[in-house]
Amino acid sequence: MEINELEEIDKTVKGWLRESRDNVLRNIDTRLTVSTKTSRRDLVTNIDKQNEKFIVSKIREFEPHARILGEEGFGDKVDSTKGRVWIVDPIDGTMNFVKQRNHFAIMIALYNDGIGELGYILDVIGNRLLSGGPKIGVFDNGQPLTPIADTALKDGLIGLSGPMVLNNEFNMVDIAEKSLGMRIYGSAGIDIISVLRGELVGYISYLKPWDFGAGKILCESAGLKMTTIDGKQLGMLSSTAVLLATRNAHRDVLTIVGK
Structure with a gap:
């Protein structure tokens, strides 16, 4: 995709996100309709659904022939990376x-034939937008992202999945102990923003495409590494344990995982 086209799409998506954020904030203190999906810890609300319907409708109007992969199922059945694919997470976290009215994000990504073009992660309450892609660069609330220091695991904090630590999957306890400390935020989007801003050296969790689609584009554009937990290439449609980190911390984690 050409720069002019990407810049036009970028401007349009930022408009959707502003409107989407306004919609969420307008309804955040209303009585939520909450239901479970796969377990009592896997929730969906009426706001998740409303927000996804809104974003999907905007994409349909803007690009009718594109396919859309949305967490709540209001997009299309996407089983290949061919063509234009949008990935939408209407409420991440x-x-x-539901419980805090904080620490959640809206995420949108655009892929073209499996190549990440543009990614967006909006911290709704913090009103912080990480956006961009490999051709236009990565921005933090409209300003070029500050270069990320290549910090080692031992010198930084790391975001981890609570259940993975409790079950010591992939030697998560050792990873936590080798770092300066672990943080559990409960939102992939918030964790990814923290890595992009240099607040965390990495993040590990089981993720689905809508959890990492935008983050993969932004992080790789910013020089970070995002792979499967064992260092293999992460496909756009993967659902697996994901390792995001600085290059040094990534190498450190793989050494521990491989023990």
């Missing part, structure tokens, strides 16, 4: 949204 729904448990946080």
Whole structure:
């Protein structure tokens, strides 16, 4: 895709996100309709659904022939990376949204034939937008992202999945102990923003495409590494344990995982 086209799409998506954020904030203190999906910890609300319907409708109007992969199922059945594919997570961190009314994000990504073109992660309450891609660069609230220091695991904090630590999957306890400390935020989007801003050296969790689609584009554009937990290439449609980190911390984690 050409720069002019990407810049036009970028401007349009930022408009959707502003409107989407306004919609969420307008309804955040209303009585939520909450239901479970796969377990009592996997929630969906009426706001998740409304927000996804809104974003999907905007994409349909803007690009009718594109396919859309949305967490709540209002897009298309996407089983290949061919053509234009949008990935939408209307509320990332729904448990946080329900219980805290904080620490949740809206995420949108655009892929073209499997190549990440543009990614967006909006911290709704913090009103912080990480956006961009490999051709236009990565921006933090409209300003070029500050270069990320290549910090080692031992010198930084790391975001980890609580259940993975409790079950010591992939030697998560050792990873936590080798770092300066672990943080559990409960939202992939918030964790990814923290890595992009240099607040964390990495993040590990089981993720689905809507959890990492935008982050993969932004992080790789910013020089970070995002792979499967064992260092293999992460496909756009993967659902697996994901390792995001600085290059040094990534190498450190793989050494521990491989023990």
